[in-house]
Amino acid sequence: MDSPLYIGKHRLASRVLVAPMSGITDLPFRRILQRFQPGLVVSEMVASEGFSRGTGEGRERSAGAGEIDPLVIQLVGRDPYWMREGARHAEAAGAHIVDINMGCPARKVVGGQSGSALMREPELAMAIIEGVLEGTHKPVTLKMRLGWDHDSLNAPDIARRAVGLGVCMLTVHGRTRCQFYEGDADWEMVGKTVRAVDVPVFVNGDIQTGTDAVQALEQSGAAGVMVGRGLVGRPWALREIIAKVNGEPTPEPLSADDMADVATSHYQYTLDFYPVRKGLRVARKHVAGYIDHAPQLGEDQRSALRAELCRTEDTERVLEGLRDIYLRPDALEVAA
Numbered sequence: 004m005d006s007p008l009y010i011g012k013h014r015l016a017s018r019v020l021v022a023p024m025s026g027i028t029d030l031p032f033r034r035i036l037q038r039f040q041p042g043l044v045v046s047e048m049v050a051s052e053g054f055s056r057g058t059g060e061g062r063e064r065s066a067g068a069g070e071i072d073p074l075v076i077q078l079v080g081r082d083p084y085w086m087r088e089g090a091r092h093a094e095a096a097g098a099h100i101v102d103i104n105m106g107c108p109a110r111k112v113v114g115g116q117s118g119s120a121l122m123r124e125p126e127l128a129m130a131i132i133e134g135v136l137e138g139t140h141k142p143v144t145l146k147m148r149l150g151w152d153h154d155s156l157n158a159p160d161i162a163r164r165a166v167g168l169g170v171c172m173l174t175v176h177g178r179t180r181c182q183f184y185e186g187d188a189d190w191e192m193v194g195k196t197v198r199a200v201d202v203p204v205f206v207n208g209d210i211q212t213g214t215d216a217v218q219a220l221e222q223s224g225a226a227g228v229m230v231g232r233g234l235v236g237r238p239w240a241l242r243e244i245i246a247k248v249n250g251e252p253t254p255e256p257l258s259a260d261d262m263a264d265v266a267t268s269h270y271q272y273t274l275d276f277y278p279v280r281k282g283l284r285v286a287r288k289h290v291a292g293y294i295d296h297a298p299q300l301g302e303d304q305r306s307a308l309r310a311e312l313c314r315t316e317d318t319e320r321v322l323e324g325l326r327d328i329y330l331r332p333d334a335l336e337v338a339a
Contacts, residue, residue: 008042008203008226010100010172011142013073015042017245018227019216020174020205023048023077023102023146025109027235029285030066031272035265036234039241042227043075045146048104048112051080051089061092066276068097077146079104081117081127083134090138101139103132103170105147105161108180119180122161123151129164136169144172146207146229149192152181156192159199166200173200174229177208177219190222197224205229211240213247220248236292238265263329266293267322274318286321287313293325299332308335 008015021028021036023045028036033044047064054061067074076098078089086103093101105128107118121128135143145165150156162173175196177188188208197204203226206219211233219228228248234240239257246254257265273286294300294308312324327335 010043010073010144010203013043013099013142015227016040017042018205018248019241019245020227020229021045021234021241022174022207022229022231023104024231025107026285026288027232029064029273029276030070031269031276032238032289033067033071034272035269036238036241037071038265039239040245041241043073043100044071045075045077045102048077048079048107048118049089049093051078052082052085054078055085055088055092062096063277065093065096065098073099075100075102075144077102077104078135079107079112079117081115081121081131083127083130086131087134087138090135090141090143094139094141098139098141100142100144101135102144102146103135105145106174106176108148108183113180119148119151122147122157122180123155125157125161125164128161129168132165132168132170142171143169144174145170146174146176148176149179149189152179156195158193158196162196162200162204166202170202172203172205174205174207177206177223188219190219193219193223193225197226203227207231210244213243213253216244216248235289236294236296238269259329262297263326266325266329269293270318270321270325283316283318290321290325294328297328297332300328300335304332304335 020042021044025047028047036044049061049064065076076093080086090101105121112118113120149158175193177190177193193206205227206223206225207229210216210219210228210230216228242254274282290312291309312321
């Protein structure tokens with residue numbers, strides 16, 4: 004592995020980062036991911052105005068002080084004032100690093116002219132960056148896309164200006180906003196931003212395996228990779244990705260006991276973190292992910308278990324099922 008990377012004073016445990024994912028990288032999942040030593044895991048995006056006004060959702064999404072190290076809180080918004088206030092509140096909430104969202108393509112976010120929509124308004128984007136830098140003494144990072152569309156691939160220019168203001172690390176998803184998640188991520192195009200600045204740039208998009216990560220690094224020249232939804236239901240995939248990026252031998256597969264412990268711990272963390280009804284709802288996407296990636300299940304078993312475990316409110320049955328998909332897959336009964 005090359006010399007270690009730092010964001011501010013924080014030495015990254017690896018060159019593999021985990022992306023902010025709304026509804027996914029909540030505190031329970033970040034606790035689980037931290038077991039596998041990614042360089043950092045970014046929080047769900049936190050709406051800067053609501054966070055500053057003290058909404059429960061903002062507190063929930065930014066949680067992790069004293070548990071997640073480094074704690075990275077991502078802010079989203081389009082008002083420089085509220086982004087500055089959001090940065091101030093993020094630091095008060097224990098953030099070690101504040102990340103700015105200029106990459107989310109979701110219609111709800113873009114419809115509010117935030118996220119990747121800001122790439123159409125470079126002057127406003129710079130004002131937002133200045134606001135965040137004014138609001139915190141912590142390192143500030145930025146996540147974005149290649150541009151709004153293929154007629155405005157302005158990530159290198161935005162990167163240069165952002166670094167000139169004080170942003171110390173960037174992540175670029177290898178698609179435009181108009182591509183959403185269609186087509187293939189263009190890792191080579193991310194290289195234009197890598198070459199435009201003298202701070203670490205991480206490449207993001209379509210990286211699910213160690214082989215993907217190595218190819219993304221080779222094509223982009225990036226300092227590291229950021230991985231995302233491919234970890235749902237298999238957070239231990241980080242082990243193989245990190246080993247490949249480091250040029251180390253592929254680790255032995257996680258044991259069935261360890262996979263069962265990860266899945267059941269994750270479920271219990273989720274139930275403990277949220278009010279009962281919300282916890283059951285939030286956990287379902289992860290339960291489905293663990294079922295989908297359990298190595299010894301047949302498709303009929305997967306379908307039947309998804310139908311049962313993602314609907315029941317019997318938490319003990321879910322915990323039993325999550326243990327059985329790894330420890331007793333042959334004993335699982337498939338509903339007729």
